[in-house]
Amino acid sequence: MDRASECRPELVQAYADAQLSVTQSLEVERHLESCARCSALYANQKALSKLIGQSSLYHRAPAALLDRIEAELGIEAPPSAPIRAARRSRESLWRAIGVAASAAFLIVLIGAFGIRLYGPGAEDPAMHDIVANHIRSLMPNHLADVASSDQHTVKPWFNGKLNFSPPVRDFAQQGFALTGGRIDVVGDQAVAALVYRHNKHYINLFLWPSSRGAAPPRTAIRRGYNIIHWTQSGTDYWAISDISRDGLETFVSLCRASP
Amino acid sequence: MSSRDPGARFRSLLLPHLDAAYNYARWLAGNDHDAQDVAHDAVLRALEYLDGFKGERIRPWLLTIVRNTFYTWLKKQRPVELVESFEEETHGAPDYGSDPQAAALRNADLRALAAAIEKLPREYREALLLRELEDLSYQEIAVVLEIPLGTVMSRLARARKRLEEVLRAPAPERKYGSRF
16 A cells, blocks of 8 residues: 555644654655645644744743742852843843853863854953843844845845845755844944744844954853854854754854855 | 852753743643742752753753652642543544644634643643643653653644634634533
8 A cells, every 4th residue: 555645644743743754754745745634734733833933822931930049059149230121130140140151161062063162251242242132132022123034035124224235044944944134233333133933942143244254153151042153254143042052053054054 | 061069050051941941830830939939849859860860951851850840749739630631542543633624723813822722631731832832852742741652642633633623713702622
């Protein structure tokens, strides 16, 4: 019997969840081409996933929880100037954690990709703005000024708003879907911020023209976010997200392969 | 690096997953106060057991601890709620049946979706959230929930089918099944 002609709803579900091997995926794809019922099943599951992703079902940990845990562990957060009133207590705490974590992470972060690290003394002045912009972008309605998954919509949107034309690429096929763009400020430079989505997580890719020579990716963690910075083709790139470092490295290698 | 300082270990290994721990606890407990208690206890317990962790990904491991912490807490606080039963699981394969004629889910009301997820039996909700919000693989969900892979798949299928039914129903007079 031709296995592609069988209806296997459990495989369609697993296919939509990206849980199948390549061989199994190909079988399901062949079946979907000819079966309206399974195609509908697949489309509905994808639509549902998308809705769940768009909804605010994800409850982020409140600052009070972090305070309690820190208190329990005997960690004191030094007072520091507020960045934004809305998240003042959390921000200052996070900043303290960031400084402490940068030292703690030095050794842990030497990865297999020859990625160099920011030591506590070599902090790039852009780092602070990158993290602050990323956090602000995750607040309601701050993510994108132009929301589109089409690189040919996002790229022209920057025309006349920046004094450079940022390269805009979509990596939806590889699991990193372009969702929009935004203008942010880093230091006193207006920069392009491209927003990508990986499952339920967002990646901000900040970029602007640089006079520095090419520099390989360096990683850092600030306030629990993974950050990778590199310079390529006269452009400074900063990628930041709460996805795993492996995931962010995959994303960066895609960017670097198509500058 | 093998720092003995629990603060440093917390920051480097668990802090990146604090949102996940809280989110899971929040969906299990159903309110912020209890969720904070559960997530707090789970994180401290995880720190204690960190040396014994041999897996690849911390997140599923931490979520397992959140879950165990929650059920231990539940047994003490609200023993009655443990008696949720899932009659469908004894009745053979789930009905995946999506009707190709059915309306698409495009314009569904997000609030109705959240309400419908809250009304799912906890076992279904857990599998769905671990998959959709935490992006755990079937295998990882099976480990966290301590159930076979096939059960993960059938719970996901049932959860999704119920949500699709709710979302497809006409807005003002949504007809919920007895579970809803």
